Amino acid sequence: TQEASSTGDARDVPATADVVIIGAGFAGMYLLHRVRDLGLSAVTFEQAPDVGGTWYWNAYPGARCDVESLLYNYSWDSGLRSDYQYKWPERFSRQPVILEYARHVADRFDLRRDIHFDTRVNRATWDEASRHWIVETDRGDRVRCRFLLSAVGCLSDSQVPKIPGLKTFRGDWYHTGRWPHRDIDFSGRRVVQIGTGSSGVQAAPVIAETAGHLTVLQRTPQFCIPARNAPLTPELVDTSLERLKDMMIQMADRPTVRRLWESFATKKTFDDSPEERQAYFEQLWENAAAAFPFGYLDTMTDPAANEEAAEFVRGKIRSIVQDPATADKLLPSYPIGTKRQIIDTGYYETFNRPNVTLEDIRTDPIERITPDGVLLASGKLVEADIIVFATGFDAMTGPIFRLNIEGVDGRAIQDAWADGPQTYLGLAVHGFPNLFLLTGPGSPSVLSNVIQSAEQHVDWLIALLDHLRDNGIDRIEAEPDAQARWTTYCTDMANESLWPRADSWYMGANIPGKPRVFMPYIGGNALYQEEIDEVAEKNYEGFQLN
Numbered sequence: 001t002q003e004a005s006s007t008g009d010a011r012d013v014p015a016t017a018d019v020v021i022i023g024a025g026f027a028g029m030y031l032l033h034r035v036r037d038l039g040l041s042a043v044t045f046e047q048a049p050d051v052g053g054t055w056y057w058n059a060y061p062g063a064r065c066d067v068e069s070l071l072y073n074y075s076w077d078s079g080l081r082s083d084y085q086y087k088w089p090e091r092f093s094r095q096p097v098i099l100e101y102a103r104h105v106a107d108r109f110d111l112r113r114d115i116h117f118d119t120r121v122n123r124a125t126w127d128e129a130s131r132h133w134i135v136e137t138d139r140g141d142r143v144r145c146r147f148l149l150s151a152v153g154c155l156s157d158s159q160v161p162k163i164p165g166l167k168t169f170r171g172d173w174y175h176t177g178r179w180p181h182r183d184i185d186f187s188g189r190r191v192v193q194i195g196t197g198s199s200g201v202q203a204a205p206v207i208a209e210t211a212g213h214l215t216v217l218q219r220t221p222q223f224c225i226p227a228r229n230a231p232l233t234p235e236l237v238d239t240s241l242e243r244l245k246d247m248m249i250q251m252a253d254r255p256t257v258r259r260l261w262e263s264f265a266t267k268k269t270f271d272d273s274p275e276e277r278q279a280y281f282e283q284l285w286e287n288a289a290a291a292f293p294f295g296y297l298d299t300m301t302d303p304a305a306n307e308e309a310a311e312f313v314r315g316k317i318r319s320i321v322q323d324p325a326t327a328d329k330l331l332p333s334y335p336i337g338t339k340r341q342i343i344d345t346g347y348y349e350t351f352n353r354p355n356v357t358l359e360d361i362r363t364d365p366i367e368r369i370t371p372d373g374v375l376l377a378s379g380k381l382v383e384a385d386i387i388v389f390a391t392g393f394d395a396m397t398g399p400i401f402r403l404n405i406e407g408v409d410g411r412a413i414q415d416a417w418a419d420g421p422q423t424y425l426g427l428a429v430h431g432f433p434n435l436f437l438l439t440g441p442g443s444p445s446v447l448s449n450v451i452q453s454a455e456q457h458v459d460w461l462i463a464l465l466d467h468l469r470d471n472g473i474d475r476i477e478a479e480p481d482a483q484a485r486w487t488t489y490c491t492d493m494a495n496e497s498l499w500p501r502a503d504s505w506y507m508g509a510n511i512p513g514k515p516r517v518f519m520p521y522i523g524g525n526a527l528y529q530e531e532i533d534e535v536a537e538k539n540y541e542g543f544q545l546n
């Protein structure tokens with residue numbers, strides 16, 4: 001029995017609930033399902049008009065997943081998984097296909113009745129006296145809850161860079177992470193695309209197919225490995241399932257694995273002769289997709305080994321791109337694998353098209369946007385009818401800060417994290433009792449199959465909520481020492497690798513003024529599972545419960 005919200009609208013948002021969940025992407029949907037099973041009342045707020053999270057917003061041309069379809073879906077319901085097994089049309093699913101799957105799940109498990117769409121949480125305040133969170137939304141809702149569970153994702157705060165003059169632009173502009181759900185007609189139009197991360201690398205080849213002219217403005221060249229996407233015939237599904245099952249067993253059977261990259265490789269780069277290495281890199285180029293930088297044990301730790309892999313890919317770029325000056329501009333110099341590894345379909349080939357131009361804005365930066373296009377520092381005006389911003393996100397912390405969370409003594413999470421995110425297990429934050437972050441900083445999230453990471457977090461959290469209820473505990477908070485140890489552990493682990501050496505969004509380097517801290521946990525899901533299980537087994541060691 002729930003009283004009606006005093007300030008809410010006619011949408012019937014309850015004024016109290018055991019749990020408020022923020023976000024109805026893959027983490028939020030599973031969480032809602034499990035919370036309900038536990039018999040707790042839940043209110044879910046979702047800023048989009050539909051479920052799906054990132055797969056709702058990133059509807060740009062060419063958007064698709066870089067994890068294989070047969071793995072990029074929920075594993076918690078065997079019926080759901082087997083029903084879908086033969087339905088995935090391609091090895092790597094397109095955005096609309098994944099969104100359709102999310103919708104199917106919402107309907108199949110009747111999730112929508114507890115989700116309030118088109119509603120953004122814009123404030124959450126801890127009330128110590130009652131041990132409740134008070135959650136407020138942009139629609140005037142106000143809900144008191146015992147537990148606040150954030151499932152806002154890591155890449156949901158899209159960033160349009162502050163380039164002077166955008167308001168004067170006469171054409172249309174779009175950000176890949178907030179793409180409209182309607183067809184954008186590029187035919188015959190002059191398109192300027194800013195940004196060459198995963199989104200830009202996927203969008204450019206598709207936009208180029210119909211655009212009159214596409215100019216790609218590139219700040220940092222990227223290493224891309226062919227995705228080798230293919231239609232999933234029933235035969236291919238069967239062989240892929242066997243292959244993926246073997247891979248999982250192999251990974252689970254290696255108890256010495258302590259780091260993500262050790263899951264995939266068995267030998268070091270210089271164990272092989274140059275000829276063997278070349279042959280092995282060729283094999284990885286054909287088959288490894290996003291696992292390319294994990295082909296050898298030391299690619300992510302030894303600069304000389306990394307350079308071997310990097311130079312192999314640079315050789316491929318030189319051989320694919322016909323114009324040597326353009327090929328030269330496309331050659332990356334950061335250690336391969338230290339930015340999110342991109343897998344592509346025809347990205348480098350796109351620059352062989354007569355209607356595509358590449359501009360290096362590292363040497364000739366953007367000065368401003370004019371009514372007619374993008375003006376570069378050299379005085380060159382790149383004329384545009386449409387500008388596509390593929391400029392990424394304020395990753396991991398951005399979506400959490402937008403919630404305006406105030407913990408004990410009214411302290412804002414932005415202040416607590418002024419020097420970078422600090423968490424215990426990537427799940428909890430000292431000073432913010434009864435708040436849990438799914439797939440956030442300090443957890444494997446963006447360095448894993450994130451659906452699997454979300455399930456891992458949900459399962460652990462549900463067991464915790466059950467334990468708290470059984471033991472009559474209504475307040476749980478990470479201890480400061482445990483949080484400091486976890487944060488140092490994550491940083492030290494990252495520093496064993498080359499990851500922190502790139503200017504990546506993992507490091508906060510894409511956002512001016514953001515602290516440079518490596519945010520994800522690099523140990524991989526298997527090690528992480530052991531660690532969070534151990535904490536639970538030791539009666540939630542590192543947490544204060546009362």
Ligand code: N01
Pocket residue numbers: 064065066067155161162176194195196197198199200202219220340361390391392393446503505510
């Ligand atoms: O964003 P990004 P994204 N002026 O930050 C450039 C996931 N994802 O949306 O590298 C000019 O990677 C920026 O340049 P630089 C995936 O985890 C997955 O592409 O900072 N340029 C870069 O080129 C991915 O990593 C999938 O120098 C500016 C680009 O914009 C993450 O989302 C698909 C600029 C941004 O690249 C983010 O990818 C899509 C400025 N002011 C996304 N600011 C798949 O599953 C930024 N840039 C396949």
